[in-house]
Amino acid sequence: MTTINEYMTQDHRRCDEVFASAEAEVDQGNWEEATRITKEFLDHMEGHFRMEEQVLFPALENKTGMTMGPTQVMRQEHDQMRVLFDQMRYALDSQDEDEFLGASETLLITMQQHNMKEEGIVYPMSDEQLSEENAQVLDQMKGVV
Secondary structure, eight states: HHHHHHHHHHHHHHHHHHHHHHHHHHHHTHHHHHHHHHHHHHHHHHHHHIIIIIIHHHHHHHOOOOOHHHHHHHHHHHHHHHHHHHHHHHHHTTTHHHHHHHHHHHHHHHHHHHHHHHHIIIHHHHHHTOOOOOOOHHHHHHHOO
């Protein structure tokens, strides 16, 4: 059976791959393809955030009673990333390579730090605390994407 940590870590890697493709297209000046791939990346990221914010975090908070801990920090970081998403969209609309790559560089650092926290703390805690509900939580997460 797949663990929450395995499933969500794999989803992080899929996001990372699409993100790298979007940056490469901007770097090459392929604005139409960059726009398409960036939309795919941002849609995937929002789906990932929905899995966490609508299913995983509430399930973990209900089980542990902790609402002011790691899940709150993760939500705040999601909001910070969404600001960068908007900057990237704006840069695509104006075909501003420097603006796009600046926002994407900040996003990359933010995502790397965020993913380390999730993969090192939140997901293992989820697997431990939600072991009895693992399959149900995974099914619910897959349903919100």
